Amino acid sequence: MRVQLLQDLQDFFRKKSEIESEYSRNLEKLAERFMAKTRSTKDHQQYKKDQNLLSPVNCWYLLLNEVRRESKDHATLSDLYLNNVITRFAHISEDTTRLLKKSKEIIFQLQEDMMKVLNELYTVMKTYHLYNSETLSAETKLREAERQGERGGRGGEAVFGLRTEDRHQRRNNARKIQKMKEKRQAKYSENKLKVMKARNEYLLTLEATNASLFKYYVHDLSHLIDSCDLGYHAGLSRALRTYLSAEYGVETARHEGLDILEGAVESLDPRSDRQRFMEMHPSAFTPPPRFSFQPHMGDQIMQLTALPQVQSELLLRYTQLQSRLATLKIENEEVKKTWEATLNTIQDLVSLEDYDVSESFQRSRSTESVKSSVSDTYLSKPSLAKRRANQQETELFYFMKLREHLEGSNLISKLQAKHDLLKKSIAEGYRGDVMTTNRRRNSHSRQQEQGKAIPLIVESCIRYINLHGLQHQGIFRVSGSQVEVNDIKNSFERGNDPLTDEENSPDINSVAGVLKLYFRNLENPLFPKELFNELIATVRIESLYDRALSIRKLLTTAPRTSMVLMRYLFAFLNHLSQYSDENMMEPGNLAICFGPTLMPTPELQDQVSCQAHVNEVIKTIIIHHETIFPDRKELDGPLYEKCMSATEYCESPYSESGALEEGEQDGGTETQTSEDALKSTQAFSSHQWSSHARLKVNFD
Incomplete structure (x- = not known):
């Protein structure tokens, strides 16, 4: 629609320049021609009901109505239309196409990332369902072994009335049943732990997926729409202001109609247009319903399980997420500042107030004088090519930083969702536990020579x-x-x-x-x-x-x-x-x-x-x-x-023990109690233990 609108504007001014000599009759035909073309579009009836739906469309309607009131200064207007306004629209059209292509590349990448997230969710859900099925099967086999054991026990009551050979055979059968029962009990316990871990992973991935989807529809799409709009409204405003300046210089009697059009140009607002555009297509921009946890075979646990067996594992994962998030947020904030600064630079480049051509009408109205006066206009300046090149180079850097910011914020969004869910679950798991923390000793040795040298x-x-x-x-x-x-x-x-x-x-x-x-x-x-x-x-x-x-x-x-x-x-x-x-x-x-x-x-x-x-x-x-x-x-x-x-604060940061790495290698091999998990954290470095203590204080 934008490209077609710009093409229509170029055709409009080109035709308008050609028929200036027959102003009264030909301009009316021109206006009617474009009105008829607009009425033939499928969206005309909707635009006719609400011309303020999109600000560029509103400008277009007002511009067509203003055509019938054009001035008589044909030579000046013809020169300005051919050598200034039409070229501006061509530049805007070129910029719009280029920005759209770059925005598409980003959104395709975001959609691919979203599919990866959904595939990951599907994988962990299938893993959870598989482990739960195996647990149910192991439970059934265990119950069958228990029933066989009970039948063997009842048969053992009459063993004294049998022959010696029969008694030995029954005792052997009873031992076999007991061994089978113990084996199945171990298998059931192992599967029970596996399904609990799989359910935790499923819930974490589910939370991260929901956060990614919400951010994509609420934030990312808005940024990308802004990227498509970048410079479009400002460029259109500059071109139309050039037209307005020429028209005001021709005849002040037409100020009433031109004031109306200027008001529409002032209303060119990419944010309002973006909001209206999104409201017109709610199915494309409304976040879908959140994914809900799908329990398998009657499983009623719908939240992270922070039992003692996995408590230390969850705590380690939480601290790792906390550290990673802090680093990512600092890095992403720096990228955001660079991105915003580049955006301001681009907005300055496309918002130059170089549309005033009123000086062209302050001299002689002969054709020669008009041609000489327009030599100093926007398009005649030698720096135009350089400015265009700088704009495109800045746009390239802007999109690079935009992509980096969106990818970084997406990762932060996913990790933050996991972090918050882990924090809540660990807090509930720690509730009721009694932990005491020793306050850091604040004793210090002062310098022997303080004096006044150091304030x-x-x-x-x-x-x-x-x-x-x-x-x-x-x-x-x-x-x-x-x-x-x-x-x-x-x-x-x-x-x-x-x-x-x-x-x-x-x-x-x-x-x-x-x-x-x-x-x-x-x-x-x-x-x-x-x-x-x-x-x-x-x-x-x-x-x-x-x-x-x-x-x-x-x-x-x-x-x-x-x-x-x-x-x-x-x-x-x-x-x-x-x-x-x-x-x-x-x-x-x-x-x-x-x-x-x-x-x-x-x-x-x-x-x-x-x-x-x-x-x-x-x-x-x-x-x-x-x-x-x-x-x-x-x-x-x-x-x-x-x-x-104290000594604990004087140790070199490079001499910390490798308890964390060892914990990661040995984690999950055996079940720990809450007390064991607490003791294991004491092997962390002073910084890691400090973080753990602060976390516990916050939980309490």
Whole structure:
């Protein structure tokens, strides 16, 4: 419909340009011709009842009605129609076709992924039904063996009245029946456990499938419709505004009709059109009913079973999902920000206000003057080809990020559904259990030389993060509560230390925010401004060690107090980066967080180009801080100490035991009680046990 609409608009303006010399009579014929063509379409009656159904269609109707009131400035209008408006519509048609093709590629991929999810659901359902059938069969055989045993028992009552040979034979038969009974009992128990695990997997997959379907119909299709609409309404608006500008310059007496059409152009809204389009086709865009659990052969259990046999397995799976989700959400949020920024760039490219051609009518109305005046219009500019190429390149990057975002959010949606169901089931399984957790000891050893070299707010924040946040995922990247940040900052300004209060432990992200805020608000940055250009120039040195030596040489001119503070801070950041497997903050990520704060780019320099160099300098200092900063013999002052708490917080992150991997290899080989499952979790690393304890506290 869009392509046909654009083609009709091009034909319309081409014909209109040709018959301008016979304005009154020929324009009426033109309007009637397109009105008749529109009336011949199958959707005309629906559009006639509600012309506001789709905003471009509404513009088309109003445009045809406006044709009968065209101006008499034939030469100017003819030139503008042929050399400006028609070409714009051709570009819009080309863009629409290209965007539709790219959107189709994504939706085909999403549909293939959806079929994979449905096939997975079907597979686990069949597995569950198969195991349940085997369990029922094993139960029947067990009951038959029990009945044979009962008949053998009744026959044994008269064994004393038989001959010796008969008695031996009956005793042998009784032993065989007993062995068969035990064997079938073991088979029944084994199948019972298998069906319970299969039912759990079925329910998890069922929840994930429902979540995927709901997201596909509620969110993904809306995004794809927006992708198809990308630039269409804006381009159509620009072309029609060009027409409006020409018409207003010809004759002000026709302003009433043109004002009506301009109102319709202002109403070109892709979101409203998308909503109306989806309402017109509810069968295509309404999410289907949720899949419901289909019990097999009278099975009445319709939820995850968190019995002691599988409790530790479910808990391990929950913690793995929790960690995976946290990583995926951070990554997908970064992709989303890039996608949205690219979308804004495209919208800026297609929303240029270059449709005003009123200057063409402010000169002589002769043909020569008109032709000379249009030489500076939108289509005559040398940069048009470059702008078109930039637009297409930006569109390609946009669709790449859109695909990445949708695939990432789909995976998050499925994992989140499993995560939430596991959390609920584990909470119910743990309810009633008695668990005690020991609070972390908050004792710490202060530095022997505190003095005034390290401000209290810096020393206290770093100590708090050392005790509680070395393994906190996204530390310094995730923002804390602004209210809590302000409260902590104000408390320090009053001379208090709010981070020593055992009863009111603030959020670790808020403490990290206070530390960054302190360095951001310094009147003089930690790195001297006069060294900025020389420091970023060291990025050209390929060897990191040689670069570190150059930075050390430059920093020798910095004040002593700044050097002591830098040495303390970067020793802490290096220590923090050693836990990157848990906190996801490698030296490069920490540099991105602290670069703009510690080395702000001067106002006269390009912020974007300099920032990458600043981040590389900070990253180098974090990695080679021991090479760059003098030791206490050369520079007197406090040193950062890694061990600020009990031994359990001082162990290297690379020396953790492999209990988790061993648990995964041995899992499922034997049944564990709730107490055994609890003891097994104590073999986890300190970070894993901390997560387990926090999970239990939340459940209680």
